[in-house]
Amino acid sequence: MTQDELKKAAAWAALEFVKENTIVGVGTGSTVNHFIDALGSIKDTIKGAVSSSEASTARLKALGIEVFELNDVDVLDVYVDGADEINAHNEMIKGGGAALTREKIVAAVAKQFVCIVDDTKLVATLGGFPLPVEVIPMARSYVARELLKLGGDPVYRQGVVTDNGNVILDVHNLKITQAKQLETQINQIVGVVTNGLFAERGADKVIIGTKNGPQIK
């Protein structure tokens, strides 16, 4: 099976966490794109979705799924999203697609975070995938210097502007053993909007696409 087929299998398996007549929190990325297609197949049984990016919003709308503003929704039953890396504690690195801030906000409103990944995303230690940090543009150089002090090597993601009008620094060469602590520490740097560590709010369930079929843990 290809990596994309494993993503697709994990994404479709997430339908079992979607309850009838609810608004579903929807993440961003190539794995979530399969989940959005899966949602399309049951669109008449759900109220709609809250989206974490302009890209997911466009895909949801193209399938005729109503997209609600998060400010109009008190609570989401479930949030479904992919990850760039996930460890055994269900802590994740996200933001490879630059959608980390809206993803973290929508996830915060959900009772349950269901992470959908292919098995290449499972890691023993987070940090092999460069950690994305969303930054207010005028703070970019300052934040980069502060990230250097934390032991990482920040690289400006050239040409990328987030849905919020900000820029991304990808921090290379981190070996993340204390994910919650680092998440908080980076968020305290002035000019950082948020970082791609999802540890304080990790996944509640993980669906892993494997060659033997999707596994839920």
Ligand SMILES: O=C[C@H](O)[C@H](O)[C@H](O)COP(=O)(O)O
């Ligand atoms: O900003 C993007 C998101 O955090 C994605 O969930 C993450 O990058 C995983 O994306 P994909 O499913 O394309 O591997």
